[in-house]
Amino acid sequence: MFDAPTIGSTVELQDSKITASGVHVFYGDTHAIKDVNVNIAAKTVTAFIGPSGCGKSTFLRCLNRMNDTIDTCRVEGNIHLDGEDIYDRRVDPVQLRAKVGMVFQKPNPFPKSIYDNVAYGARIHGLARNKSELDAIVEKALRRAALWGEVKDRLGAPGTGLSGGQQQRLCIARAVATEPEVLLMDEPCSALDPIATAQVEELIDDLRTRFSVVIVTHSMQQAARVSQKTAFFHLGHLVEFGDTPTIFTNPSDERTESYITGRIG
Numbered sequence: 001m002f003d004a005p006t007i008g009s010t011v012e013l014q015d016s017k018i019t020a021s022g023v024h025v026f027y028g029d030t031h032a033i034k035d036v037n038v039n040i041a042a043k044t045v046t047a048f049i050g051p052s053g054c055g056k057s058t059f060l061r062c063l064n065r066m067n068d069t070i071d072t073c074r075v076e077g078n079i080h081l082d083g084e085d086i087y088d089r090r091v092d093p094v095q096l097r098a099k100v101g102m103v104f105q106k107p108n109p110f111p112k113s114i115y116d117n118v119a120y121g122a123r124i125h126g127l128a129r130n131k132s133e134l135d136a137i138v139e140k141a142l143r144r145a146a147l148w149g150e151v152k153d154r155l156g157a158p159g160t161g162l163s164g165g166q167q168q169r170l171c172i173a174r175a176v177a178t179e180p181e182v183l184l185m186d187e188p189c190s191a192l193d194p195i196a197t198a199q200v201e202e203l204i205d206d207l208r209t210r211f212s213v214v215i216v217t218h219s220m221q222q223a224a225r226v227s228q229k230t231a232f233f234h235l236g237h238l239v240e241f242g243d244t245p246t247i248f249t250n251p252s253d254e255r256t257e258s259y260i261t262g263r264i265g
């Protein structure tokens with residue numbers, strides 16, 4: 001009874017950074033995302049919530065073509081970043097991912113030094129002309145990720161030697177070093193303790209002054225704390241999208257209400 005299609009899940013186009021329309025995603029015969037229409041606003045944190053398997057991560061990965069790396073995956077529909085079709089064959093996915101960065105559930109630092117982890121994207125994309133410019137990029141990114149103070153005296157040490165929370169902030173520093181316009185975060189705190197979670201949440205709030213942030217989370221408390229907009233997914237449909245306080249206090253769809261009150265999920 002809950003697998004009903006959804007209507008009217010678009011928001012105002014003003015200040016829209018990403019516009020998705022009529023998006024369907026298939027893994028072979030599995031229809032994982034069904035006709036999703038949504039606008040992601042600039043300089044806003046948008047949370048994707050919903051029960052396990054509803055398609056949150058799949059849709060998130062559409063936004064920087066990460067699904068291109070999965071052989072069986074097929075994406076239909078339109079996704080525009082600042083009015084440009086990101087699935088246009090002229091778009092280089094590597095360049096796209098510099099603009100639309102991603103942080104994963106499990107911290108995944110490269111087996112390199114702290115410095116080289118953060119400098120990686122800047123080097124690939126030729127963002128620094130010399131060593132001192134690269135040093136400045138690395139320092140700025142580590143400061144933004146609230147990690148500079150903890151690592152500035154051991155930049156040559158392996159990134160994998162940091163604590164879990166520090167590794168996740170290192171991955172955030174790596175992602176922000178290329179000055180992305182959008183940062184996608186797939187359950188970025190699920191491997192972290194409450195203190196590290198609080199640090200990352202504070203950081204997310206800070207990042208939205210410069211970027212659009214889209215975060216997949218299983219924690220409704222986290223969605224309520226960090227986001228201004230919330231999208232509720234269910235069985236591949238985007239059921240409801242709106243201002244976070246409204247979604248949590250006065251949802252208009254019974255499926256959303258059932259989820260936030262713990263009756264489904």
Ligand SMILES: Nc1ncnc2c1ncn2[C@@H]1O[C@H](COP(=O)(O)OP(=O)(O)OP(=O)(O)O)[C@@H](O)[C@H]1O
Nearest residue numbers: 027030032050051052053054055056057058059070
């Ligand atoms: N690589 C894949 N190959 C085949 N099917 C997949 C793949 N990734 C996801 N799926 C399927 O697509 C659907 C949506 O999965 P997805 O991981 O996007 O959901 P989710 O809401 O992020 O779930 P969770 O909260 O458990 O992480 C599920 O039915 C899942 O089994």
